[in-house]
Amino acid sequence: MSLPISYSVRNVRARLRRTSLTIAVIALAVVASAVFLALISSLQRTLVSTGSPANLVVLRKGSDNDGSSMLTLEAYQAIRFFDGIARNAEGQPIVSPEMVVQPTVRAVSGTRENVLARGVEPMALVVHDRVRIVAGRMFRPSSGEAVLGAGTVGRYQGARLGEELAFGRRRWRVVGIMEAAGSSFESEVWVDARELASDANRPFPYSGIRLRVAAGADRDALVRRIEDDPRYALEAKPETDYYAEQAKSSRSLYVLLVVLAVPVGIAAGLGAANTMFAAVQARTVEIGTLRALGFSRATILRAFLLESFGVAMVGFAVGAVGTLALAAGIGAVLGDIGFTAATFTTNLVALRVGAGDLAAAFLFAAAIGIIGGLLPAWRAARLRPVEALRKA
Amino acid sequence: MPEPLIALRDVSRVYRRGADDVHALEHVSLTIAGGLFAALMGPSGSGKSTLLNLLSGIDRPSGGDVVVAGKRLNDLSEDALARWRSRHVGLIFQFYNLIPVLSALENVELPLLLTALDRRERLARARLALDVVGLGARAAHAPAELSGGEQQRVAIARAIVTDPDLIIADEPTGDLDARNADQILRLLLELSHELQKTVVMVTHDPRASEWVDIVFHLEKGVLKETYAGGAGKARAPATGGPP
Ligand SMILES: Nc1ncnc2c1ncn2[C@@H]1O[C@H](COP(=O)(O)OP(=O)(O)O)[C@@H](O)[C@H]1O
Ligand SMILES: [Mg+2]
Numbered sequence: 137m138s139l140p141i142s143y144s145v146r147n148v149r150a151r152l153r154r155t156s157l158t159i160a161v162i163a164l165a166v167v168a169s170a171v172f173l174a175l176i177s178s179l180q181r182t183l184v185s186t187g188s189p190a191n192l193v194v195l196r197k198g199s200d201n202d203g204s205s206m207l208t209l210e211a212y213q214a215i216r217f218f219d220g221i222a223r224n225a226e227g228q229p230i231v232s233p234e235m236v237v238q239p240t241v242r243a244v245s246g247t248r249e250n251v252l253a254r255g256v257e258p259m260a261l262v263v264h265d266r267v268r269i270v271a272g273r274m275f276r277p278s279s280g281e282a283v284l285g286a287g288t289v290g291r292y293q294g295a296r297l298g299e300e301l302a303f304g305r306r307r308w309r310v311v312g313i314m315e316a317a318g319s320s321f322e323s324e325v326w327v328d329a330r331e332l333a334s335d336a337n338r339p340f341p342y343s344g345i346r347l348r349v350a351a352g353a354d355r356d357a358l359v360r361r362i363e364d365d366p367r368y369a370l371e372a373k374p375e376t377d378y379y380a381e382q383a384k385s386s387r388s389l390y391v392l393l394v395v396l397a398v399p400v401g402i403a404a405g406l407g408a409a410n411t412m413f414a415a416v417q418a419r420t421v422e423i424g425t426l427r428a429l430g431f432s433r434a435t436i437l438r439a440f441l442l443e444s445f446g447v448a449m450v451g452f453a454v455g456a457v458g459t460l461a462l463a464a465g466i467g468a469v470l471g472d473i474g475f476t477a478a479t480f481t482t483n484l485v486a487l488r489v490g491a492g493d494l495a496a497a498f499l500f501a502a503a504i505g506i507i508g509g510l511l512p513a514w515r516a517a518r519l520r521p522v523e524a525l526r527k528a
Numbered sequence: 529m530p531e532p533l534i535a536l537r538d539v540s541r542v543y544r545r546g547a548d549d550v551h552a553l554e555h556v557s558l559t560i561a562g563g564l565f566a567a568l569m570g571p572s573g574s575g576k577s578t579l580l581n582l583l584s585g586i587d588r589p590s591g592g593d594v595v596v597a598g599k600r601l602n603d604l605s606e607d608a609l610a611r612w613r614s615r616h617v618g619l620i621f622q623f624y625n626l627i628p629v630l631s632a633l634e635n636v637e638l639p640l641l642l643t644a645l646d647r648r649e650r651l652a653r654a655r656l657a658l659d660v661v662g663l664g665a666r667a668a669h670a671p672a673e674l675s676g677g678e679q680q681r682v683a684i685a686r687a688i689v690t691d692p693d694l695i696i697a698d699e700p701t702g703d704l705d706a707r708n709a710d711q712i713l714r715l716l717l718e719l720s721h722e723l724q725k726t727v728v729m730v731t732h733d734p735r736a737s738e739w740v741d742i743v744f745h746l747e748k749g750v751l752k753e754t755y756a757g758g759a760g761k762a763r764a765p766a767t768g769g770p771p
Contacts, residue, residue: 138641146629425625428586429686430614430642432607522587525621 138435139426141442148446151415158407159451162501165404166455169397170497171462174489176389179475182485183383186319187376190222191263192355194345194362197369200381202236202254203481207342211368215345218361220353224262230348232256232263235329237336238481239303241292249474251288252324252481253303255332255341263346267321272297272312277328282308285322286315287472287484301325304335320379323484346375386475401504404451408508412444416516423516424524437517444509445502452501456494463489531598532559533693533726534583539592541578541749552578554749555592560728560742562693565720565759567737568730570746576730577698579746583728584617584696585609597693614642618687618725620697624679626671626686633658633667636685643690657685661715677708684715688725695719697729701736713739717759 152159194215199205212233222230235255240248254260261267261274275281284295294300300307308327316322333341349355355374362372416423423436466473472484541553552575560566568576581587582594585601588609594601597616604612613619618639626635636654645653658664661681663674671679680700687695697716701709717739719725729740737743738758745753 140641143627143629150629421623421625422627425619425621425627426638427610428584428613428619429639430610432610522581525586525625 139431139439144439144442144446147415147443148450151411152450154414155411155447155450158404158411158447159454161400161407162404162448162451162504163455163458165397165400165504166452166497166501167458167462168400169393169500170455170459170489170493171487172389172393172396173493173496174459174463174487175473175475175485176386176393177490177493178473178485178488179386179389179483180383181488182318182320182483183379183386184376185317185379186321187374187379188264188266189374189376190349190351191375192347192349192359192362192372193375193378194347194370194372195343197363197371199344199371202234202343203238203252205236205343206338206340207233207344207370208340208368209342211370212342212345214365214367215347215362215370218358220350220355220358220361222348222350222353228259230259230262232260232346233329233342234260234344234346235333235336235338235341236343237304237332237338239336241295241301241303241325243292244290249292249482250476251292251303252320253332254324254326255329256326257329260326260346263348264316264321266319267314267316269312270315272310275311275326275328278331279328280306280308280331281311281327283312283314283326284310285324285326285484286313287322288325289313291471291474291484304332306335318486320483323482397500401500404501404504405508408444408447408505409511411447412440412509412512413515415443416440416512416519419516420519420524420527423519424521424527427519427521428525433517436519437513440513440516441506441509444513445505448501448505448508451504452498455497455501459489459494459497463487533562533564533597534558534560534728535593535595536579536582537593537595539579539582539589539594541575541582541587542590551749553582553589556746556749556751557592558744558751558754560726562726563720563724564742565717565727565740565757566729567740567743567757568728568746569732569737569743570752572732573748574746575749576746578749580696580698580728580730583694584619585613611642614639615690616693618690618692618695620680620683620687620695620700622699622702624671624676624683624703626679626682628671630670631667632663632669632671632674632682632685635671635682636689638686639690653689654685657689658682660688661685675708676704677711680704680708680712681715684712684719688719688723693726695725695727697727699730699732701731701733709733721759 195205216229216231224230237253238250239253241251243249275283282301288295297310297313300309330341359372362370466487472486475483475485536556536558539553539556543550543552568579570576582589633654636657637650640650658667661684663681701712716727720727740757741759743755743757744751
C-alpha cells in the first residue's frame with residue numbers, strides 16, 4: 137500500500153489557481169496539436185473518401201496525378217471497349233475521359249487560389265456516382281457553362297448559381313452545384329472537357345480516364361490489359377489507391393506539426409516542471425513528514441509524478457474543450473479550410489476533430505506532465521527527512 | 529533488570545556544514561526503560577532534536593550505537609529504517625505536520641497505509657485513535673478547520689494508531705497556549721502510564737518536568753544531568769552522562 141491517488145488529485149485541486157498559467161500553456165499545446173492533427177486527418181479523410189473501389193484511374197505511365205498526365209483520343213477510344221468495363225442501360229461503356237487543369241481563381245477575399253477544373257463528358261456523373269447535382273443542372277456541352285462543387289460556392293468571386301466564374305481565358309456561367317459526400321469533388325469545378333482543353337491550349341483533349349469495372353469482372357486482368365497495351369504507355373489503378381496516394385503526400389504536414397508542437401510542448405513541459413518545483417519547495421516539510429512516517433522514496437516520486445500528470449490532465453481537458461470550440465467556430469465563421477498541400481490545387485476541407493486527434497493530444501499532454509514532473513518528483517523523493525523537517 | 533527499551537552508547541552526531549563541522553551530540557550514553565515518560569530539556573541548539581531523530585531512526589549517528597527495542601538502528605538501510613519506523617515509532621511534531629489536503633481521519637489513517645490492513649480495518653482503527661484523543665466528532669474536518677490544540681491531538685492519534693512501542697514528540701506543546709499544552713501533556717502521560725508506551729518528548733516548558741518520569745538535560749551536545757521528574761515513575765535508574 138502507498139499514498140492513495142486521492143492525495144495527488146486533491147493537491148492538484150488545491151492549487152488549481154496557482155497552476156492556472158501552466159494549465160493554460162498545456163492547454164495551448166493540446167489545442168495546437170489537436171487542431172493541426174485534425175486538419176491533417178480531415179484532409180486525408182476528404183481525399184480517401186473521394187475514391188470509389190469500383191473505379192479505375194487510367195493515366196499516362198509515370199504520372200502520379202491527373203494534372204501531369206496526358207492521353208490521346210485514340211487511346212480513349214481503344215480502352216473504352218476493353219472487356220471488364222461496366223456498361224449503362226443503353227449498352228455504353230461507363231468510361232469518363234477527363235481533362236484536368238489547375239487555373240487560378242480569385243477568392244472573395246481577393247487572394248488567388250489554384251482550383252481543380254475538371255473537364256468531363258456526361259458519363260462523368262455515372263462513373264462518379266456519388267456526385268449529385270443538388271441545385272441547377274448539369275452543364276451543356278460547348279456552351280461555356282460550369283457546375284461547381286458545393287465547397288467552392290461563395291468562396292470564389294462569381295461562384296454562385298447564375299453568376300459567372302472567371303478562370304483560364306474566359307468566364308464560365310454557373311448553372312449547377314454538386315455535392316459528393318464531403319469528398320474532394322466538392323472542391324472542384326466541372327466544365328465541358330473539349331472546351332476546357334481548348335481554353336487551356338492543351339494539345340490533347342484528355343488528361344486521363346476514369347472507368348467503372350463491371351461487377352464480377354476481373355479487375356486485375358483489366359489493369360494488366362491496359363498497362364500491357366504496347367500502343368499506349370498507360371498505367372491503371374483503383375481510384376481508392378490513387379486518392380490514398382494523394383493523401384500520403386499530406387504526410388509532409390506532419391513535419392510542420394512537429395515544428396509547431398515541439399516548442400509549445402517544451403514550453404508547456406517547462407511550465408509543468410516549474411509549478412512542480414514550486415510545489416516541492418512549498419511542501420518540503422510535508423514530504424519530510426511522509427518520509428518520517430515511513431513512506432518510501434518511490435512512493436513520494438510516484439505521488440508527485442501523478443500530481444504533475446494530474447495538472448497536465450486538467451490542461452488537456454481545458455485544451456480539448458478549446459479545440460472542439462475552435463473547430464466549431466472555424467466551421468461556423470470561416471467554413472471549409474483551403475488546403476493546397478496535396479495536389480497543388482485547393483482542397484476545401486471541413487475541419488472535424490476526431491477521437492484519434494484528441495487521443496494523440498492526450499498522449500502529448502500526458503508526456504508533457506510526466507516528463508515535466510520527472511525532475512521535481514525526483515528532487516522530492518531525494519529529500520532527506522531530517523533536512524526536510526528542519527524547514528518548519 | 530529488564531532490557532531498557534532505548535539504549536544509547538557513546539553516541540555522537542557531527543553535521544558537516546561547509547568547512548567547519550557542527551558537533552551536535554558528543555558521546556551521549558543513556559538508557560530509557562519501557563513505559564517511561566521522558567523529557568529532553570536544554571537550551572536551543574543543545575542537540576535535543578538531533579537526539580530524537582537518532583531515537584526515531586530518521587537520522588543516523590556519526591559514532592556510537594543506537595539500540596531501540598532490541599534493534600541496532602545503525603545497521604539498518606534507509607528503506608529498512610523507514611519500515612522499522614512505520615512499525616515501532618509514532619512521531620509528533622511541534623507544528624503538527626498534518627497533511628493539509630487530507631481530513632483528520634485520513635491523516636490518522638496515513639501510517640496504516642504502510643500496513644497490510646484493509647481499508648475497513650484501517651478506518652476502524654483510525655476512528656478509535658481519534659476517539660482516544662477526544663476528536664471522534666471531527667473526523668471529517670480538514671486540518672485547517674481545527675484549532676492548534678485539536679491538530680496536535682490529531683497528530684497524537686496518528687502517532688498511536690499503529691500501536692508503536694515508542695512515541696517521539698519534538699516540542700509538542702511549543703506552539704500551544706497553556707490550557708491546550710496541559711491537555712497534550714496529559715494525553716502523553718496517559719499514553720505512557722495507561723497504555724505502557726515509552727514517550728520521549730523534547731520540551732522547553734519548565735512545568736513539563738512535573739509531568740514526566742525522568743528528565744535528561746542536554747547542553748552543547750553533551751548530556752549534563754539526569755533527574756527524576758514529578759511523575760516519579762522512574763522504575764529503572766537512568767544512566768548517562770559523559771564518561
Ligand atoms: N541538518 C543540520 N545541518 C547542520 N547543522 C545542524 C543540522 N541540524 C542541526 N544542526 C545544528 O546542530 C545543533 C543542534 O541542533 P538541534 O538538535 O536542532 O538542537 P535543539 O533541538 O536542541 O534546538 C545546532 O547547532 C544546529 O544548528
Ligand atoms: Mg529542536
